[in-house]
Amino acid sequence: MAKSHWRIGVAGLGTVGGGLVKFLAERPDFAPAGARAEIVGVSARSKDRLRDFDIGGYRWFEDPVALAADPDVDVFVELIGGAEGPAKAAVETALKLGKPVITANKALIATHGAALAVLAEAHDVPLLFEAAVMGGTPAVKMLREAMVGDEVDTVAGILNGTCNYILTEMEARSRTFADVLAEAQRLGYAEADPTTDIGGFDAAHKITILAALAFGCAPNFAAAEIEGVDQIELLDIKLAHDLGYRIRLVASAVRADGGVSVRVHPALAPLGHPLAETRGALNALFIEGRRIGRIFIQGPGAGAGPTAAAVAADIADVMTLARRPVFQAAATTLAPFTGVDAAHRLGKAYIRLLVKDQPGVIAAVSETLAEAGVSIDSFLQKSVEDAGGVPIVLTTHASPESVILEAVERIAALPAVLERPRMLRIARV
Ligand SMILES: NC(=O)c1ccc[n+]([C@@H]2O[C@H](COP(=O)([O-])OP(=O)(O)OC[C@H]3O[C@@H](n4cnc5c(N)ncnc54)[C@H](OP(=O)(O)O)[C@@H]3O)[C@@H](O)[C@H]2O)c1
Known part of the structure; x- marks a missing residue:
């Protein structure tokens, strides 16, 4: 009343x-x-x-x-x-x-x-x-109210301002992850225990909620696949940039194969793309509806005033x-969303390797990928001082994610590969 x-x-x-x-x-x-x-x-x-x-x-x-x-x-x-x-x-x-x-x-x-x-x-x-x-940026009401006339297939974006601030600072000032995190803690942008933010859990809580609102299912945090930004190296940020990308922590919920894929992981977004251009502590979100098409919102995700x-x-x-x-x-009618098998998820990847400086190495890597059915899109060899080997980086065309992961394991086992390959996904944007 x-x-x-x-x-x-x-x-x-x-x-x-x-x-x-x-x-x-x-x-x-x-x-x-x-x-x-x-x-x-x-x-x-x-x-x-x-x-x-x-x-x-x-x-x-x-x-x-x-x-x-x-x-x-x-x-x-x-x-x-x-x-x-x-x-x-x-x-x-x-x-x-x-x-x-x-x-x-x-x-x-x-x-x-x-x-x-x-x-x-x-x-x-x-x-x-x-x-x-997203703090003061109205994502919940957007999905709960404005989008109910449509069927949403994808919700994806940058939902943790602390991680985005760290990635932005690393790139802008050529600083290491640990250095920027320490400063963010000093300035009060990051918690004393930063695990919830940098481990991707905060973004996973948020995308779990958005998935439930977007797809009319019960939130199921346990089904979210979560990877944070704590393993991101400055070298990857630089190499990604040379290849035309910027690394972002992307949270996504995608309706696929009768299930819902809810995940948080670092991903390469093409330079010029709104996710790549979302800087500092800002948050950003794409919502894709079958009838409305694509909507993009960007704004503050935290702070006393906005929240x-x-x-x-x-x-x-x-x-x-x-x-x-x-x-x-x-x-009472909501079912929890079920996850999607990696074998059914198509995606492109960035793979960075450190290999011995000897002939035939690149051919061995290419053959391993070809045998797995993964084709190379671009290839970059960098000379980096004191790297202890030759860093090479390649991007793949779209393949099932399980196939890419298996190929990476096989590459890791090649005798000329000196350290564990670094694989990052390329955002599907
Ligand atoms: N900060 C943001 O920008 C932001 C953005 C979006 C969502 N949120 C969410 O909003 C909520 C609050 O966040 P916040 O940043 O405002 O947290 P905060 O600054 O740490 O404040 C937490 C408040 O809760 C009180 N508190 C802690 N334990 C308590 C207990 N056992 N009983 C009663 N009160 C207790 C604290 O009391 P004292 O003051 O006495 O210590 C403090 O006032 C969280 O769920 C957070 O995820 C925050």
């Missing part, structure tokens, strides 16, 4: 929660459908922590679950983070009590989104998470009583 006054409980007062508190303080005119949104209670780990906004006017809750359950709270906003623990407990509590829930927590939705959607729909309340993917605006957009949905199924179809 429409209300004139919505009382909001905010759990988590960090980057996103602080952004939301400031947003509502700065925007007394924020009144979707003429109703007023007012924070009435907050919770965080420490009440006494120094913050650059005032929480003196709100009731303090030591326990976010108690905040979610409080009878004075109409809408519960979870901005703590983490797939388990207090975030999950508080969200479940609010939903069971029939309260709308808004969260920015991609780990929670990617891991438990299916069960939470069932809970939300059983209690007839919205579960909204616009800020969970608070996304949470506020969800608050507006609650206040205007806008309703959609959490993932396109009724939650």
